[in-house]
Amino acid sequence: MQQIDDRPILDVDPFGQQARDNPDALDRQIREAGPVVWVPKYGIWLTGQDSIVREVFSDWRRFSSAFGTGMTNVVREEPWRKPSVILEADPPVHTPNRKVLARVLSPAALRKLAVGFQQEADRMVDALVARGRFDLAADLAFAFPFKVLPDAAGLRPEGRPHLMPYSTLNFNAMGPRNDLYEAARKVVEDNGTFAYVAEQMREENILPGSFGAEIYAAAHNGEISHEDAGMLVRAFISAGIDTTVFGIGMTLMALIERPDQWDMLRADPDLARPAFEEGLRFQAPSPVIGRTTVAATQLGGVALGGDEKILMWLAAANRDPARWADPDTYDITRRPVGHLSFGTGIHGCVGQMVARLEAESVLRALASRVRRIHLVGTPERVQINWLRGYHSIPVEVEAA
Template identity: 50%
Template sequence: MNPTGLSASPAGAPAIPHLAIDPFSYGFFDDPYPAHHEMREAGPVVYLDTWNVYGVARYAEVYAVFNDPQTFCSSRGVGLSDFTKEKPWRPASLILEADPPAHTRTRAVLSKVLSPAVMKRLRDGFMAAAEAKVDELVARGAFDAIPDLAEAYPLSVFPDALGLQPEGREHLIPYASLVFNAFGPPNELRQQAIERSAPHQAYVTAQCQRDNLTPGGFGACIHAFSDTGEITPAEAPLLVRSLLSAGLDTTVYGVGAAVYCLARFPDQWARLRADPSLARNAFEEAVRFESPVQTFFRTTTRDVELGGVVIPEGEKVLMFLGAANRDPRRWEQPDSYDITRKVSGHVGFGSGIHMCVGQLVARLEGEAVLTALARKVGSITMSAEPVRRYNNTLRGLASLPVTFTPA
């Protein structure tokens, strides 16, 4: 870095600020908001010297990168690793780590499997399961909202909808955690996750095979598309695998974020109780406010101008979704949790062609849980300090001790 902290740019272009922020450090994970502010105020594009990557933290630039997949590609990896320079730790995702036209074909299959019409068929069952879960927790009174609700509810409905066997489901959340840790740099979190990955990977690989999936579930439906030639038999298990991580982590962390918000902001909890139809928006606002998925990388396929500066070809660009979702250039009072906010346009599930494939499932489950809470719970209070779960990509809690009183 030169003494001014600015890198040279083409003649006439503004310089790119160099920052010493490490977005994969424990200090950053504990409280990313000062660094988010620093990056947004430094400029539309910054350079993070710790990992030699470009960063975008303002909403406009994050949105622009998401919505130009030809220039900012995913096939070279959506983590720090560049797949043209090193081998992926597992076979690349046909959804997350693919570009058009290959991505277009496989994404079309998942869009049919997880269509709004399919969600409508699942709705009543998901709602009933959420009510039963909340009844059970209200009867208990005090419990931990992360394992007992944010994890327990999705695990009670999603694996069945997918068609997984009952045995071995304890591997699902560690597997999703592993995938998102692996997007980070070669730090302790990534290395430990990959070292421990063998049993989780073995379970997932086996479960994604056609013979292990129950008829009528999402997984069997994906394999059926290999019979019509829309995907190959070899691609089908990889697409089921994409659904395994996409359909669970976003929901677990999203539900955890929503309960955490409602416990901290009693005025918003009162609003939700008064009008349970706000449940879906309350979940959506929690995803904006907490941004369970914090970051994703892209790789430039050409020299590109962004925010008035030029990023060369072959460079990693780190998008800060959490920072974009609290950018005052885009949101009024961005640091407030407001369940009546017009929240459409947030990038908590991504944006563009790579928008989270599990988002419809996550939204249905989030709405189901918050609707049940609004109807059945009188008060939510934190009974001890929450404990953060550290992950290179995901932001959420490992523990959230709460007490529910009946409505």
């Protein structure tokens, strides 16, 4: 680390190939560099310490989401799509939209889905166990959320293959406009994905009895605008699948690599939820989120200018020894309450309970049917600016 003009400098590319190949080393470097550091390559601030991240999350008046939660300042620069009315907005715009989405995704609503989610997870796992060998990432960690979340959201079956390319572009676009972004953009431009998303957001294309239908009902009641209702439906398309897919996959990898932890889960299926929560703390699928300073301010004893981006490196903060005992150990008996993978404060992930329900369903289904999971090939990591995870985990299972 250098220091120039009183700014603590960290000369690192957090989105480069070396960083993607060595995520734990990057996280440690960011966290240990200091409370807040300046990255000259991109002209942004980074923080990977738990207390500093919490301070930023808790004060939207100083650290705004309305300028975009990625690297692009969506007010001053042309964004690749219209900004989200839930993720990239502050009160008062944020408040009514958040209220509607929180009601639609309430614990009571999710309890109605729980039985169906578990039945679908059981069905998928039964079929995979019968095969013996399969790809745990593609055939389960991806396949399950890709089925149940679009169903619950009311997205029509036709055109769903567009969901992942669109979401991949969304998360690549939050980072730098590098080769990953350009490749993801070309995919969606070449296959008609933008047209699919525009149509799927429309009320007439939402299936009745779904989350999407409830969102549009709120628009008819005057709680939100019809335009904002469409934007909230878009959130299910752009942000609700990848993060859960990769969170489940990385949790499963942690369990495969630690047979003692898998045995504990098999012995007590009620550890399914803690196993996922600890998985999110241990390996955050969405390791970073950004804010913009509204005016010059102080953070962690460092002077920040106005209208500057600060990226909170959640994966680093989730292993901050100032917050967590033995932070580099995956332990499903830990109570990881307060990990930052879902954020916190008024912009905390509104769909986090859906993700938990999906992951718990999968882990329970596997733990009740599989005695041991063996890797039979090399897992392959995803290459996305803003996400971490696996797109391939080749395994063989021993039935219980």
